[in-house]
Amino acid sequence: MNEGITEAEWSAAVAAIHSAVTADDTILLVCHVNPDGDALGSMLGVAQALVALGSTRLQATFPGPLTIPEPFAPMPGLHLLVAEDQAMARPDLLITFDAASESRLGKLRDRLETSGDSIVLDHHASFTGFGRHQLVAPTSAATAVIAAELVDRLGVALDRSIAECLYVGVITDTGSFRYELTTPAVHRLAARLVETGINPGEVSQRIFDSRTFGAVKLYGEVLSRAVLETEKRLVWTVATLDDLKRHDQPAHVLEGLIDGIRCTVEADVACLLKQVAPDEWSVSMRGRGGADVSRVAIALGGGGHRLAAGFTGRGSADEVMDQIRAAL
Template sequence: ASRTVAGVLAEAAESRATVVLSGHVNPDADALGSTLALAEGLRRRGARVLPTFPGEFTLPASLGWLPGAEGLVPSSALPSAPDVFVSLDAASPGRLGEIAVLLDSAGTSVVIDHHASNPGFGELRLVDPGAPATVTLVADLLDDLGVAIDRQLATCLYAGLAADTGSFRFGNTRPQTHELAARLLATGIDHAAISRRLFDTAPFGWLGLLSVVTGRAVLEPDVGGGLVWTWSSTAEAAEHGLPGEQLEALVDVVRAAEEADVAVVLKGQDDGSWSVSMRSRGGTDLARVAMELGGGGHTLAAGYTSHLDREGTIATLRDQLTAL
């Protein structure tokens, strides 16, 4: 009989197996929400769970309040060969950073994801590019495992759902998405507080950073279906008294420029590389563009890392968008 993800996880919980769960580097609400919800569900069913995330062990302020976040374990404290490893919301092994070694060392590796660019890795896969968020796949799994979705689990799931659908504005929102949201709201979660923390809360210094970054935005209407781009860096964020995570929301403002199909923010990292965030209105397959440039993502939201300088980075991207 073929082993299903739900079957393997139920068996692992039953036998009190050790299960490590991790999302991608620079975890977002979908990565952490799905990790914490599935970890808590498996813990309730009897598993010894170790929820974690790759990279420096600091959570963005917008996510530290998620229920269960206090139980996250630094990757340096993980066993080298757990019974089961579960990857959540990671489009490729590279997105798991130092934790990717567990794909091979764990007794069983399970991959749960919704990225169009996912090449198919891990032994057992629950990968659905039609799912708006990884948390929807986790909600289905919790149902399969017979775990009741209470307020705690619903808070984690709702955070991921609201984040990856842009609060139900993006095209990935389907009737079932609203049905799940309704079910989560019915548990009594404070959805207004969740949304405010996720989307409408930043230090005052963010306003200054935003004005500098939008002020230097460049519109190139003739590149592809129109390109708007700008840039910042972790160093510039620091000048405004901000941690690097505050660069993430900039693209959500830049994408408002109606003359451009594609909006891009180049985010300079501490190591000198550029982390590139891209968004499309619908005319460009950005998962494909990102994959060509060594990254990945969804059709309308994707990214990659560039080791060229700023001009080289945008020139290479311009060429890709023109070639489509």
Template sequence: MLSQVVELIESKRRFAITSHIRPDGDSLGSSLGLYWLLRALEKDVEVIMRDAVPHAYQQLPGAKQVRVTPGVDQSYDAVFVIECSDISRPGLIDLDKHLVVNIDHHSTTALFGTINWIDSTASAVGEMIYNLCKATGVRVTKEIAECVYTALITDTGSFHYSNTTERTFKVASELVRTGVRPAKTAEAVFASYPWSRIQLMGAVLSTARRDSTGRVAVMRQTAEMQQSTGAADEDADGFVNYPLTVGEVEAVALLKECAPETYRTSLRSKGDVNVARVAEKFGGGGHRNAAGCTLKGTWDEAEQEIVSLLREAVDRANGLKDTTEDASHSSETESVI
């Protein structure tokens, strides 16, 4: 809970902050926002990650201070774990030997921390870090604002995903008043990729196909595609969303080959199609419209299995749509990862 987090911060001195492997805009923006918050309180704090900061986020204030390490190799009063579904997601050795504060906005997150602050109504963890500033009395500085704003625009898809709320815009408005330049931040995040992204995108989109209903799409990203284009993992960010721009497509799966017959799979959907439930069948999770999991088997076996389950999810949503439309507007807001 928030009150427990505030009490811990007030009573302790030395902290580490980490997030999941292959960090993204919300995980890094929120981690660095929390870093500057704790610095403002004169705490001893550092951000540690297993993987390096992707190019798109290297302009964030404090990004150069992120320490890449395979494990938690120093002593801390507590380690803040940002936007992770379970304690293994940061990929850090000996993390479980420390007092862990679990901060996330995914409703499917395991309660693995000594303290667990989960707010599934927040559009991003960045929104929660903003609330933490208010709760601790820390003024939102330009450094905090730039980090939190990056978290917001990446996890809301520049404010057009279903997790965007009135509160999200209120927070963004205050961040802009603090000194954030939206166009400059958006350019750094969304318009600074290398040419290898274009080459990889072409290869991945060439594999796109739909099922017989036309409502489910699937794409492949082979290891050879990434190797031949020289693309980094983060260069594929957002590819899974492209088929959703087709009007009749309601669910998409992108299978990324990470080992022989093993695929890191991103799932996206529209409206009431719940892909989190599909991901949970494979030990994954996420939100209603954005989730992830790992699939095993041959390419064809993995595709057939996930397409079948997505088709069932689409059918289920369409069958309930007419009777749940009013209820869906008042239900708990879910966010996109």
């Protein structure tokens, strides 16, 4: 199902996990900074599977403040999370999720050096090649798809809690089954997950269709300043820290805003600049097929997929947009 991962790689990763659980080793699971549904869902799904397998010394974490975006607050497995400053300093086994580069692990990237062994689960074409055992499949629709196969290969039966976490990962990175990597195999996996008893309507409403009125007003304001550059076939807009403060909203509400401009038919590339500091921006990019936005993102220090990528931009918003135009 996950092309690009050999049987030898699967066997080595599964053996490493079984060995760690049998020896009651310490296991640390880490996903990328500012985790989305795929990062959290794949990590918490596997974490619960390892507990079911018999792991008793396990932690899950991510870099930065231990803040869970509201759409993910009801997810099973959150009790396994610890703050990054409480994470094991020298775990026997490290497993990372949805991080294409070491930098995405923030201050926790040193665990790649201090851990006894490491396994990487990722699906980004821009994966930089770290970790000992690499379960990396750029053609997979989500890291959760790889995580689901790992759970199967570990011999752990899917229960409702594991399935809900994996389902969140799948629907997040497929845009609720709208994106091009949504294969028949992805639909078959979704069917298996739903068969455990989860409510797909309730989960999807929570992830995609639940916004406070303040967030709705914020979206309207940010979208109203969108700019269409016809010659570049580019549409873009900016969300500032002042916007968040004015509408009393946390930063995570901006994660779905890119969809408000990516549908622009006159543009092939959509960009959303989200301010994280006075001269620092988290840039989300989406393509409609004519341009490979991952090449742009990689050129600017980030990564991603052909139709979805991102990077951290520095300088003013206009300066970051000039960098994007030049790369395009």
